[in-house]
Amino acid sequence: MDIDVKELVEKAQNKDRDAFGSLFDLYYDKVLNYVFRRVLNTEYAKDITSNTFLKALKNLDQFEWRNGPFSFSGWIFKIATNEVNQYFRKQNRYKLTIDDPDFKELGDDNKVAEEIEKKIDNDKHLLILSKAIKQLKPIYQDILHLKYFEEMSYEEISQVLNKNESTVRVYSKRAREELRTILESNAKEFLANI
């Protein structure tokens, strides 16, 4: 069954909790995984995801549906991307903005987080790729993650990043070329150290 995101957004803007809950269910995993692949740290991925959704809720009244079918997902990813870039600027000073003692309590998630990080450490593909991407310019990092992990079209990426579509295409090509060079150089270094 197709979910009418536009209708859910309109209901949520009219203070309908269930509608916002459905939007949250729809985007939570996408946002969490996007953020995690960018920062490779479970705790910060949780904080950034939480801040993204809180910001989305607080600014929901200002959201306008004007960029076609991807308006809302583009908007959510724009908030998430801004938060990720803020994290890169602030690093350890990045803070969770939700001020709720119940929420801050550490639960069973700690064990899960450890397992996830172990698993990711064993599955080298994400690690190799994410570390190589981190050596690129921030805008190239944004584009590669949105294009290849989130599988967004150039049109969607241009909405998320507020850039012209043709600029995104050019940047994407350059980002790929630079990534290839970094991966090749890393592979040579790796082989030389065996």
Added chain:
Amino acid sequence: MTIEELFKKANNERIELNGHKDKLKAVLLRNEYFDKEKEYWDWKLTASSLAFSVLLIFFSISIVSPGNTNQAISEERDLYKTLESNANVSPLGEETFNGEKTNVLQMVEGGTKTKMYFNNRNVLVHSEVYNNN
């Protein structure tokens, strides 16, 4: 392995944090956002408040022009008389404003209330606009 293949393999590594998801959802749904009334921009009310404010400013400016003082005071008195006979205006009695006894009239239009303070010569000395919505 091509870059696309590498991305595909990396993309299979997805994380799930159900505990965090449930807690975050509960916190967000408790947020005060859902208790607030939706904010509307009411053009009619804003326009009527604005128009009335412009009218009052016009009267205030004409008062300070020395050449027109007598005429301005007479116009102010006319304003008092006009307002007093208006069905939307009710007298609120006497109040002290800036140490001066004033007669207060209140005009209600839609959701907008305007309190106007007139001195003992029925000259407007102050006004306040409240938007109830």
